[in-house]
Amino acid sequence: MSEEKGIPVLINLLAIARYEHMPDYPIQMMVKGTVFPAAEGKAVLKYTESQADEATGEVETSDITLMLESDHVTMVRTGDYSNTMSFSRGKRHEGVYVTPYGEMNMGVLTRELKTKAEPHRGFVHLKYQLDMEGSSVSVNELHLEYFSDETVRKSAGQQS
Secondary structure (H helix, E strand, O other): OOOOOOEEEEEEEEEEEEOOOOOOEEEEEEEEEEEEEOOOOOEEEEEEEEEEOOOOOOEEEEEEEEEEOOOOEEEEEEEOOEEEEEEOOOOEEEEEEEEOOEEEEEEEEEEEEEEEEOOOEEEEEEEEEEEEOOEEEEEEEEEEEEEEHHHHHHHHHHHO
């Protein structure tokens, strides 16, 4: 039995949280990750996110696993803050957000969902409403693209 080997990828991520009566809160990062191709149009993408806590300055890390399908995305976050979020266009999914300070009930209503999952290149575009403990918190967008070194080399070769 051979286990499918992951493909190293570079991930470009832009997440925007929009809160009522507050400025947008964008987070942009580029990180290394691994994609594990699955059946046609499906993939599992893994990476680690690091972010400084604004209050304490401590760096918090989370391991992220994205399971990509054409009409559904599941995001599993483990680390200091952990949760599982499911995204299906037009549907609401509930879950629990675990923090060092306790657990909160969370709901996600997906407004937009577009994915493309190929072995060497892909993307996820999400727009969703987030609520905690039954109250609307924010409208969020996630724009993520991944690509392998092979994709970059092919693109560079085509341009020369």
